[in-house]
Amino acid sequence: MPWWSLARGENLLATEDGMRESMQSWREVLLQIKSRGMNGPELAIGDGAMGFWAALEEVYPETCQQRCWMHKTMNVPNCLPKSPQKKAKDSLHNIWRAETKAEAEKAFDLVAKMYEPKYPKATICLQKDREEMMAFYDSRRSTGRVFGPETHRICFRDHPSPHQDVKRVSLA
Numbered sequence: 001m002p003w004w005s006l007a008r009g010e011n012l013l014a015t016e017d018g019m020r021e022s023m024q025s026w027r028e029v030l031l032q033i034k035s036r037g038m039n040g041p042e043l044a045i046g047d048g049a050m051g052f053w054a055a056l057e058e059v060y061p062e063t064c065q066q067r068c069w070m071h072k073t074m075n076v077p078n079c080l081p082k083s084p085q086k087k088a089k090d091s092l093h094n095i096w097r098a099e100t101k102a103e104a105e106k107a108f109d110l111v112a113k114m115y116e117p118k119y120p121k122a123t124i125c126l127q128k129d130r131e132e133m134m135a136f137y138d139s140r141r142s143t144g145r146v147f148g149p150e151t152h153r154i155c156f157r158d159h160p161s162p163h164q165d166v167k168r169v170s171l172a
Contacts, residue, residue: 026055034059043139047071048129066135069096072126079122080115088115088122101137108134 026049034040040060046052047068056063073092077085091111098104108130116123 021049021051023051023054023058026052027058030055030059043136045136064135064139065132067129067132069133072129072133076122076126079125080119084115084119092126095133096136101134104134104137 040063043064043066044052044056044060045066045068048071053065056065069092073089073096076092077088080088088111091107091114094107095104095111098107108126112123112126115126
């Protein structure tokens with residue numbers, strides 16, 4: 001049975017046991033912290049855990065959803081043969097390291113064009129959730145109240161970033 005711990009900065013907001021990554025388990029955690037006065041975060045960052053996103057939509061419908069670039073940076077190269085994986089990973093880093101959404105979109109399109117002819121599976125993986133992958137750039141001026149799951153972790157970001165440079169609270 002997984003344990004989820006939610007924290008903002010050094011403040012622990014909730015620790016709950018849950019049943020997998022179900023919507024009900026996430027709903028309980030989110031409702032608990034909402035009942036203690038946490039307003040909706042501007043941006044939530046996480047992987048494709050559908051239970052989290054469904055619960056977030058219900059409890060904090062105004063929160064923008066950002067898919068995790070760390071996961072995308074692992075998944076896209078996995079669709080490639082071994083030899084081009086490092087170059088692809090470096091190219092993906094250029095997307096989320098971009099200073100503006102326009103620069104990120106340009107880098108995104110370049111990666112797609114580079115790999116589409118020979119590796120369509122990698123391009124499909126990259127393009128999945130494109131809008132959610134770029135959500136960070138629409139909320140760059142956020143208040144810093146950002147959270148989201150990553151496979152077995154919850155991340156709170158004092159300075160939002162679309163990648164893995166985050167303060168982490170590990171889950172048991």
